[in-house]
Amino acid sequence: MKLAELIQTSREYLSERLPLKHLDFQHMVEKKEVPVHRLSWGYYTGGLALFFFLVQVVTGLLLLFYYQPTVSDAHASVEYITDHVTGGALIRNLHAWTSSAMILAVLVHLLMTFAMKAFARPRELTWLSGVALLGITFAFGFTGYLLPWHQIAVNATKIGMQTIEALGDFLPGSMSEWPRLIRETIQGEASVGQATLSRFYALHVIVLPFSIAAMLGLHLLGIQLHGMSPGIDEEPRKQERFFPVFLIKDLSVWGVAFMVLFVLALCLPFEALYAYPLFAPFDPKSSTPEGIKPEWYFYFVYYPLEILPFWLVMLGQAVAGAVLLVTPWIFRGTSRKSLRLLAWGAAGYLLAMTLFGEQIYHLFKGGTL
Amino acid sequence: MKHPFRYRWGIFLTLLLWTSTMRLRAYPEFREFIVKHSQKPVNCAFCHQHSDGPEGMAAGQIGALNADQLQRLARARSAFEPGQAVDSPVLNPFGNSIIQRVGKKKFLELRLHPSELAPLLDPASDLDQDGIPDVKEYLEGTHPVNPNDGNPRMLFWVNLKRNLLPLAMTFSATVAGLFGLFHLLRGFDRAARLSITKEITTE
Amino acid sequence: MxxxxxxxxxxxxxxxxxxxxxxxxxxxxxxxxxxxxxxxxxxxxxxxxxxxxxxxxxxxxxxxxxxxxxxxxxxxxxxxxxxxxxxxxxxxxxxxxxxxxxxxxxxxxxxxxxxxxxxxxxxxxxxxxxxxxxxxxxxxxxxxxxxxxxxxxxxxxxxxxxxxxxxxxxxxxxxxxxxxxxxxxxxxxxxxxxxxxxxxxxxxxxxxxPWQYFFRPPQQVVWYAPRQGKQAHALSQQLETRRDFAKGVAGISVAGGLLSLGVFENLVRYFQGHRPDPKVETDLLEKKMVRLKQAAETRELELERQRNEIILVAKYAELQANKGKYLTDYSMAPALAFKGPDGWPLVISAKCTHLGCTVGSEMNGQGKILCPCHISYFDVKTGQPDAGAPAKAPLRHLEWVLIDAQGKEIARKSSGLPATNNPALLAQCSVYIVKPKETR
Missing domain, CATH: 1.20.950.20 (Transmembrane di-heme cytochromes, Chain C)
Structure with missing residues (x-):
């Protein structure tokens, strides 16, 4: 292929994926319509995730005024926020609950867009930016988890980081050293300590927010330029206007979500769901408390890791990640019906591992603890 | 320089321990009972200052006490009868309240029947003010002096009752705000369409 | 009254x-x-x-x-x-x-x-x-x-x-x-x-x-004629728009008012920070002091490990056969010191070889210690984990040296130990761990 042709093709490709000629008020607001059908609730999940992200930005900024990212002070400053700052407990609890809510919303959104085949041409770039957003969201969860520097935070992070190193056993020759080097590069030192805390803090507060903002911009631009995907194969019952009808409904969903979060944050400390020793400040010299586990949204890797051989799980993860990345191309011709089945399967797996992971673990390992 | 110093402390402490009438140690029977009864992992910080119990060199353990604290410790250890004010530096407020309520003698007897401690405790006492009495927290394995730890369902209802007013305010603010926003959006939409029809009719 | x-x-x-x-x-x-x-x-x-x-x-x-x-x-x-x-x-x-x-x-x-x-x-x-x-x-x-x-x-x-x-x-x-x-x-x-x-x-x-006034649209009586009908429609739309804006402004101001009542004061106080009473202030400072001391201790340990060739673990007499004494080894990882069955000290790493948790110090009846994270039992004597445990690699035994009160070296793990020992002599000794060779 000649260079000119190549340029021409990529120009065409990009202009179809990012139809900037639609970048005006008329297309993005006035004329935009949303189909109404039995799956249209899926259109609200993305907006919900966006709302949770906004809550996280606000509460995170507020926490930033008091949090101190040092090994000696981190836990004390978090305690100070909870016990002494006016409204601090509420803000912190809101941040904790919303982080879980955001991950949940993102996962449901992922499954819904998959089931509705919203990744199909010309929306491939929107899907890819969505996959990036998923990764960034999980990275937010992982880095933010360490910051309070309590027992479960540090020990669970240690375990998570150790998983990277364990990959080394499956790599040949000098490559087997690489995972350790990668781990130590992320950690900044041989074991999880001050350097790790500083790095995770920088990631959580500066790097990830900027990356998510950039990706979110691309994602939302794609959605507004292309409009909503049809979602089902049949003709929709009707179309409703994006402005103001859909927007009003979307905002009501945000209002309900806010009330639920607010009630939870005010009435149920996130910590109450765990045993208290896990929230004591991390003490490198005392024994590791029992019940160290990652957050619930990592159960879908954690429990398989406990049950199955390590390499199998890692292989599965790698395949799943790769499939997510190339979904728009491999499922190009798949019918929405099969996609829905696949999405149900994935949802079933995630639900089973998250809700019944412990029971499944005992089933496989036999006997009680 | 540090070690000889610690070393001497060690000798001093060992002597202290041996000469005291009762050998000081944690009472893991209670911890074991809580873990078994509540199915929750619980450590010594349930009653002690330090999560690994009273023995050791860390803050809140015997090795780190100063002279005044050692005196308080000795006083607490001789509180055999109930009702004496107890302020042991190795115990947390819950630990102190137990000794104060039942007395050291009875407490030592209870080691063989840790479940019988519960009815002896003050049923109304709620050290962390989280709305769940200490006795209940003892049986459920949630921390009696941590207001953020407790049976989630009970905590939720207690806090809900306490926060009804701000919740009602927030609820009305949300409803009013959404109501206003909807009508503003609708108003904008109507105004926009009105101007379009006007343009058409004037043409 | x-x-x-x-x-x-x-x-x-x-x-x-x-x-x-x-x-x-x-x-x-x-x-x-x-x-x-x-x-x-x-x-x-x-x-x-x-x-x-x-x-x-x-x-x-x-x-x-x-x-x-x-x-x-x-x-x-x-x-x-x-x-x-x-x-x-x-x-x-x-x-x-x-x-x-x-x-x-x-x-x-x-x-x-x-x-x-x-x-x-x-x-x-x-x-x-x-x-x-x-x-x-x-x-x-x-x-x-x-x-x-x-x-x-x-x-x-x-x-x-x-x-x-x-x-x-x-x-x-x-x-x-x-x-x-x-x-x-x-x-x-x-x-x-x-x-x-x-x-x-x-x-x-x-x-x-007249509740219904709040909900019903404004009424407009018009003559039935196409032209007037259109005008009337435009007029009613205009009125509706006005009502919408009025309701919108009312709703937003009520919400804004409530929010400013509830949030504003607290927000100011949030940034103002906490003015604690002296007792709380003291407790807070004390707690921070303790944490700082802990951090300083860790630094001190690191420095000590950089400088010294051997580090004191405990007096030999303090070691127990079935309960290990925690110590920090040269890589700043936890380790445990026992009195071995042969009477010599036994120092073993307590960092689980599975995922790095700290292994418990209590030895069970079979001479094993437990990592609580994923239930791996390790034999203290060999360091080997149980078959089928999540951990595969054994816990390392650390090099130690026994030094008596006069500073004389009595025994060293790597230099071969006599089968018998003199308890009276050992009772005066202290156990030290030795800096590993490759980091020297």
């Missing part, structure tokens, strides 16, 4: 019951005999300009003020809770007084209109004038009370509300209100007089609450 004078008994117990009885009987009687006289006797056709300004400001003002009174008297607990927030109290007081003034201005306009308009004179009865005069007096007294005795929103629920509930539950108690200032007493008497007059006057229109 001072006895309540007769006049007060009459005004605050006798009059209220008289008023209530008249109210109920009068309303029922009027409803059953002349239902259609339940009306405000509108005079909009006779004069509408002054009526617009007077009626709208009077009704908006009095409705909101009355709503405040009602909530405070019926739900005193809720109301006092709200008023305990200072910002709320100040806002309610200010808004209440302002609304009182607005309604007063409206009433005065309405009275002026009644008196000056020729056409209205014809439909005005003396009772109408009496009602307006009473209302003006009542509002004036209310506003005066609000100015002379401020924070009524705070004190009234505790005093007036019990009085009212006493009346309603037939346990009247005038003492609650008998010792109030005269202005406020007159305000109460005025209220009962208005209740008394209610069934006799045009006040009865209050019971015909």
């Amino acid at each position: 001072m006895p309540v004078p007769f006049i007060d008994q009459f005004l605050f117990v006798g009059l209220p019951y008289l008023a209530i009885v008249t109210f109920v009987v009068g309303c029922v009687w009027r409803w059953s005999t002349n239902r259609f006289s339940y009306s405000s006797l509108s005079s909009q056709f006779l004069e509408h300009r002054q009526l617009y300004w007077g009626s709208v400001s009077w009704h908006i003002g009095i409705l909101l003020v009355l709503a405040g009174h009602l909530v405070a008297l019926i739900f005193p607990g809720l109301w006092s809770g709200l008023m305990s927030v200072k910002a709320v109290l100040l806002t309610v007081e200010t808004v209440g007084a302002a609304l009182g003034c607005v309604s007063l201005a409206g009433l005065v306009t309405l009275l002026y209109r009644r008196i000056t308009s020729n056409r209205l004179q014809a439909v005005t009865t003396p009772l109408d004038i009496l009602v307006v005069a009473l209302l003006i007096g009542q509002v004036l007294l209310g506003v005066t009370t609000a100015i002379l005795f401020p924070y009524g929103a705070y004190w009234a629920p505790g005093t007036v509300s019990p009085y009212l509930w006493g009346l309603l539950t037939l346990q009247p108690d005038a003492t609650c209100v008998a010792f109030f200032p005269a202005v406020f007493k007159l305000h109460l008497v005025g209220a009962w007089l208005l209740v008394l007059l209610f069934p006799l006057t045009r006040l009865v229109h209050i019971v015909l609450l």
